[in-house]
Amino acid sequence: xxxxxxxxxxxxxxxxxxxxxxxxxxxxxxxxxxxxxxxxxxxxxxxxxxxxxxxxxxxxxxxxxxxxxxxxxxxxxxxxxxxxxxxxxxxxxxxxxxxxxxxxxxxxxxxxxxxxxxxxxxxx
Amino acid sequence: xxxxxxxxxxxxxxxxxxxxxxxxxxxxxxxxxxxxxxxxxxxxxxxxxxxxxxxxxxxxxxxxxxxxxxxxxxxxxxxxxxxxxxxxxxxxxxxxxxxxxxxxxxxxxxxxxxxxxxxxxxxxxxxxxxxxxxxxxxxxxxxxxxxxxxxxxxxxxxxxxxxxxxxxxxxxxxxxxxxxxxxxxxxxxxxxxxxxxxxxxxxxxxxxxxxxxxxxxx
Numbered sequence: 001x002x003x004x005x006x007x008x009x010x011x012x013x014x015x016x017x018x019x020x021x022x023x024x025x026x027x028x029x030x031x032x033x034x035x036x037x038x039x040x041x042x043x044x045x046x047x048x049x050x051x052x053x054x055x056x057x058x059x060x061x062x063x064x065x066x067x068x069x070x071x072x073x074x075x076x077x078x079x080x081x082x083x084x085x086x087x088x089x090x091x092x093x094x095x096x097x098x099x100x101x102x103x104x105x106x107x108x109x110x111x112x113x114x115x116x117x118x119x120x121x122x123x124x
Numbered sequence: 125x126x127x128x129x130x131x132x133x134x135x136x137x138x139x140x141x142x143x144x145x146x147x148x149x150x151x152x153x154x155x156x157x158x159x160x161x162x163x164x165x166x167x168x169x170x171x172x173x174x175x176x177x178x179x180x181x182x183x184x185x186x187x188x189x190x191x192x193x194x195x196x197x198x199x200x201x202x203x204x205x206x207x208x209x210x211x212x213x214x215x216x217x218x219x220x221x222x223x224x225x226x227x228x229x230x231x232x233x234x235x236x237x238x239x240x241x242x243x244x245x246x247x248x249x250x251x252x253x254x255x256x257x258x259x260x261x262x263x264x265x266x267x268x269x270x271x272x273x274x275x276x277x278x279x280x281x282x283x284x285x286x287x288x289x290x291x292x293x294x295x296x297x298x299x300x301x302x303x304x305x306x307x308x309x310x311x312x313x314x315x316x317x318x319x320x321x322x323x324x325x326x327x328x329x330x331x332x333x334x335x336x337x338x339x340x341x342x
Contacts, residue, residue, distance in 0.1 A: 045274040052277040053309040061304060062273065065177065072179035 001048060001095065010040035013086045017079070027074070036083075039066075043087060047103045056106045063110035067117070077114050084111050125150045129167035136172065136189035137181055141196075148196055157200065157237065161230045162321050165193055169226060170300075190226065197229045201236070210241035211328075212264040215293075217254055218247030219278045224271035227299050231267050234321055238328045255285055262291055268315075269299035276305065283313045294331075298324070 014036040018024055024032055043066075050058040063084075067077055084107045091107075092100050127147055135144040152160060172189045175181040216232045218225055225247035232244040243261060245254070247269075258266060266286055270279055283295050295315040297307070307317045318324045 042274070049274040049276040049305075052280065053305060053307075055306055058273050058276075058305045068177045069179075072177070 001044060006041050006044045007037075009044060009087070009090050010037045012090055013037075013040045013083060016086050017083060020082070021079070039070075040083070040087070042066075043084070047087075047106055050106050051099055051102050054102075056102070056109055059106035060110050060113050063114055064117075067114060077117075081111050081114050084114075125154060127151050127164045129164060129171050132164065132168045133171045133175070133189065136168065136192045137175075137185045139188055139192070141192045144192060145196060145199065148200065152200060158234060158321055158325065160200070161233075165196070165226070165230070169193055193226055194229070197226065197233065201233055211239045212331075213241045213243070213261065214265040214267060215243045215245060215254075215258060215261060215263040216267040216269075217245035217249040218269050219275055219282060220248055220250040221278070222270060222272070222275055223247050224269070224299070227271070228267070228269045230321060231269070231298060231324060234324055235267075235328065238325075240328075251282055251285055254282065255289075258286060258289060258293065263293050265294045265296060267296045267298065270297070270301040271299050273301045273304040275301055276309070279310055279315075280313055283310065283315045287314060296324070296327070 014033060017036060018033065024036075028035070043062075046059050046062040050056055063080070067080060070080060071077060088104050088107050091103055095103065125147075132144060132147065135141075135147070148160065148164070151164065155163075169189070172181070172186055176183070176186045214232075214235050216228050216235070218228055228247065229244065232242045235242045243257075243263065245257065268279060268282055270276070279297060283297075286293060286295055296318050297310055297315045298318040302317055302319045311317055316327065318327060
């Protein structure tokens with residue numbers, strides 16, 4: 001995936017998240033928007049790496065690390081899960097079918113893992 | 125004397141470089157620099173990474189700690205030894221976009237201690253410039269470092285490019301990412317994965333023995 005495609009997906013994912021949760025503007029301001037886009041580029045970088053080495057666990061490990069980083073900065077686990085769900089919806093139009101199905105599986109496994117590990121009260 | 129990495133991390137974050145240096149110089153009276161790297165500085169910086177992950181410290185704190193660690197690495201290194209008969213030439217570099225470099229400095233330092241001619245290229249070196257330097261310098265070994273797991277595709281690209289050189293160097297891959305994922309894919313590309321400085325030291329030693337036996341470098 002080239003950088004333009006990643007940026008396009010990241011921007012779209014950010015817009016969808018902010019459309020669904022307008023309160024995020026109040027909570028995190030302009031910085032939150034920039035971070036959301038940047039984080040989505042990181043999600044895609046990690047998906048790409050997982051695909052390159054054929055290890056979906058690499059993305060799950062990243063998701064666990066990401067949850068620690070974001071929850072400690074007041075971003076709920078549910079938002080991370082929702083973000084990954086948005087990527088599952090967007091990615092299919094952008095990639096080859098093999099890469100697409102691998103990345104979707106990575107995202108689904110990560111969602112399942114986060115969903116199981118999320119303590120009560122962190123869901124929206 | 126021993127040093128508790130969490131205590132050293134506290135000194136780094138507080139900017140107490142003089143006290144940190146004093147403790148480290150005392151430690152070095154009875155320990156090697158490799159022990160300092162492996163048992164003190166690496167766990168200290170990993171702990172700082174964990175504190176950042178938990179939002180217990182800021183990016184600025186982490187930068188201050190990194191700068192002090194960098195200073196200690198440089199200040200404790202002996203470079204006044206003129207090495208006319210180097211064991212070999214190694215180029216050490218970080219991939220484009222990779223800003224972590226403390227591990228690279230440790231690797232460079234271990235090679236120097238073992239009598240190698242080291243060209244430390246620092247972090248974030250774009251591939252075209254790295255290739256250009258490798259063509260001019262013809263190193264026997266190139267050491268690449270990746271701290272984050274998502275650098276794997278870029279590592280593959282670098283490995284493949286270096287292997288196309290007229291005299292392909294041995295490629296060593298290290299960095300924290302080696303502990304975060306299965307690196308078989310990189311080994312299949314022909315690179316040697318080095319997870320710990322101990323492994324690096326063993327590799328240097330075995331290469332030296334081999335070269336002495338064969339009268340031919342590595």
